[in-house]
Amino acid sequence: MTAAGESYQLYVDGFPRAVVGAELGDSLLSVLRDTLGVTSVKDACEQGRCGACSVLLDGRLAASCTVLAADADGARVVTVAGLGAVGLARAVRAMFLAEGAVQCGFCTPGFVVAVTDLLTRRPDADDEEIREALAGNICRCTGYGRILAAIRAVQRERGILPSLEESRARPDGG
Amino acid sequence: MLAAAHESGAAVALLSGGTDLVPALRSGERVADAVVALRRVLELRVRGAGADSLTIGAGVTYADLVGWSLSPGLARAARVVGSVQIRNTGTVGGALGSVRPAGDLLTYLTAADAEVLTASPRGTRWRPLGQFLAEGVEADGLVTAVRLARPGGPQVHVKIGGRQAAYPAIVSCAVVVDRVRHRVACAIGGVGRLPARMGGAESFAVDEVDWTTGTIPVQAARRFGDLVVEAVAGISPVLPVGPGESADYRCHAAGVLASRALARCLHPQATRATQPATTTELATDAQPGTARPSDPTAGPGAAGRGGGS
Ligand SMILES: Cc1cc2nc3c(=O)[nH]c(=O)nc-3n(C[C@H](O)[C@H](O)[C@H](O)COP(=O)(O)OP(=O)(O)OC[C@H]3O[C@@H](n4cnc5c(N)ncnc54)[C@H](O)[C@@H]3O)c2cc1C
Numbered sequence: 234m235t236a237a238g239e240s241y242q243l244y245v246d247g248f249p250r251a252v253v254g255a256e257l258g259d260s261l262l263s264v265l266r267d268t269l270g271v272t273s274v275k276d277a278c279e280q281g282r283c284g285a286c287s288v289l290l291d292g293r294l295a296a297s298c299t300v301l302a303a304d305a306d307g308a309r310v311v312t313v314a315g316l317g318a319v320g321l322a323r324a325v326r327a328m329f330l331a332e333g334a335v336q337c338g339f340c341t342p343g344f345v346v347a348v349t350d351l352l353t354r355r356p357d358a359d360d361e362e363i364r365e366a367l368a369g370n371i372c373r374c375t376g377y378g379r380i381l382a383a384i385r386a387v388q389r390e391r392g393i394l395p396s397l398e399e400s401r402a403r404p405d406g407g
Numbered sequence: 408m409l410a411a412a413h414e415s416g417a418a419v420a421l422l423s424g425g426t427d428l429v430p431a432l433r434s435g436e437r438v439a440d441a442v443v444a445l446r447r448v449l450e451l452r453v454r455g456a457g458a459d460s461l462t463i464g465a466g467v468t469y470a471d472l473v474g475w476s477l478s479p480g481l482a483r484a485a486r487v488v489g490s491v492q493i494r495n496t497g498t499v500g501g502a503l504g505s506v507r508p509a510g511d512l513l514t515y516l517t518a519a520d521a522e523v524l525t526a527s528p529r530g531t532r533w534r535p536l537g538q539f540l541a542e543g544v545e546a547d548g549l550v551t552a553v554r555l556a557r558p559g560g561p562q563v564h565v566k567i568g569g570r571q572a573a574y575p576a577i578v579s580c581a582v583v584v585d586r587v588r589h590r591v592a593c594a595i596g597g598v599g600r601l602p603a604r605m606g607g608a609e610s611f612a613v614d615e616v617d618w619t620t621g622t623i624p625v626q627a628a629r630r631f632g633d634l635v636v637e638a639v640a641g642i643s644p645v646l647p648v649g650p651g652e653s654a655d656y657r658c659h660a661a662g663v664l665a666s667r668a669l670a671r672c673l674h675p676q677a678t679r680a681t682q683p684a685t686t687t688e689l690a691t692d693a694q695p696g697t698a699r700p701s702d703p704t705a706g707p708g709a710a711g712r713g714g715g716s
Binding site: 257259263280281293298300350369370371 | 422424425426428429430432433434439441442444446470489490491492493495496570571572573574
């Protein structure tokens with residue numbers, strides 16, 4: 234049991250952060266944003282439905298609005314900023330920009346976390362699997378087509394799908 | 408700790424994954440003086456297999472169950488819950504604590520004749536799920552595990568509702584066939600406060616099944632759906648109704664889902680001729696060990712649009 238007002242610690246994007254003075258009922262989302270100032274984690278539905286507040290909690294994708302902050306005491310929280318400047322996360326961010334998968338941008342941090350999680354687990358995910366894995370993230374601008382295109386571009390860049398030139402060279406698309 | 412908090416008169420809330428509780432605390436729908444967090448209680452996070460039964464700790468998440476080959480039906484029910492985020496976080500104990508009318512796990516466990524283990528300062532006890540749901544968990548107790556028989560035949564779980572990642576189903580249905588003991592069980596969630604067993608339709612199906620081939624005549628599968636509609640119409644509609652979820656709609660949906668689920672288990676035959684199963688999708692649907700999470704026909708997208716066929 235953690236009483237209101239007690240302090241606890243989260244590891245946010247690799248750094249220990251002490252949480253002091255939060256309410257017992259505070260969600261991880263509200264502590265990240267309001268107590269710790271991590272505003273890339275977006276606050277929209279607060280009901281676990283939209284995915285804008287998605288983070289990795291001890292390595293697993295979670296909607297931070299459904300997690301009790303005090304229960305995350307000692308946990309590793311990774312937001313879009315902590316995914317890394319190189320490798321997969323860099324490619325995901327770059328392709329979101331290159332493919333026009335960002336419009337108003339509000340859902341983007343949550344999507345980038347969810348896509349990086351998916352491609353870490355399933356680098357060669359197909360359309361069906363991608364759509365299903367991202368069902369917990371809502372985008373009201375793009376209609377998802379550009380987001381899907383960005384993911385395909387990441388897979389091409391990483392050699393998981395043939396490049397566009399390669400697939401054009403082979404008319405069977407193979 | 409739970410008992411001490413309870414004795415002090417404080418409003419204590421048990422917390423597992425938090426997918427239901429945390430939004431409710433934030434919105435003020437639930438108020439708690441103290442929260443007892445169970446996520447770190449490792450004993451609650453185990454699942455095990457005995458000779459005849461499977462036991463699942465209350466802290467096991469939907470994601471943990473999705474690929475469980477020992478119970479393809481349970482795996483399927485877990486697979487169609489919410490989104491990756493919800494499945495990674497939501498637990499069996501939370502599902503039994505929330506008692507959502509069309510909750511996928513609740514409907515499946517009702518068809519599977521599951522038992523619930525609760526613990527309180529007075530000790531532990533197993534109760535049949537129906538009794539547990541009627542009585543509830545003791546104020547100073549908690550759910551620690553559920554137990555169900557190992558599958559003895561095909562099992563199918565289907566649901567219908569809005570965007571599945573965001574909203575629990577309106578109606579859910581599980582059919583569990585036991586080819587060894589010649590039993591058919593059907594549970595419908597979302598038509599009353601608790602999931603209901605369709606006793607009349609079940610005994611009808613038992614008589615109609617050709618148990619040597621595990622098939623049922625086409626007309627019988629349809630009649631099964633009609634019997635479910637009749638039974639559901641007799642349940643007083645206590646649930647709030649919205650534009651897309653009137654009592655009539657729930658009733659109709661229950662019949663459609665039930666005959667569909669039965670058909671997937673028992674491959675309806677035009678005649679009683681001993682033909683092989685009609686399509687591979689139906690044939691592989693719920694055979695032990697063949698749950699294929701990446702199978703698009705098995706995916707929640709399909710289920711969310713009404714069961715995928
Ligand atoms: C966006 C969204 C989509 C969803 N989609 C679906 C869906 O498709 N299908 C579906 O069935 N459900 C769905 N749910 C509901 C939810 O995920 C489940 O009810 C889940 O199983 C709750 O588990 P939890 O661990 O998160 O519970 P918590 O939120 O931690 O607790 C839920 C309740 O159970 C009590 N409780 C927790 N643990 C115990 C215990 N061990 N013993 C007794 N009581 C306990 C709590 O006090 C609380 O009242 C959805 C929820 C959300 C937010």
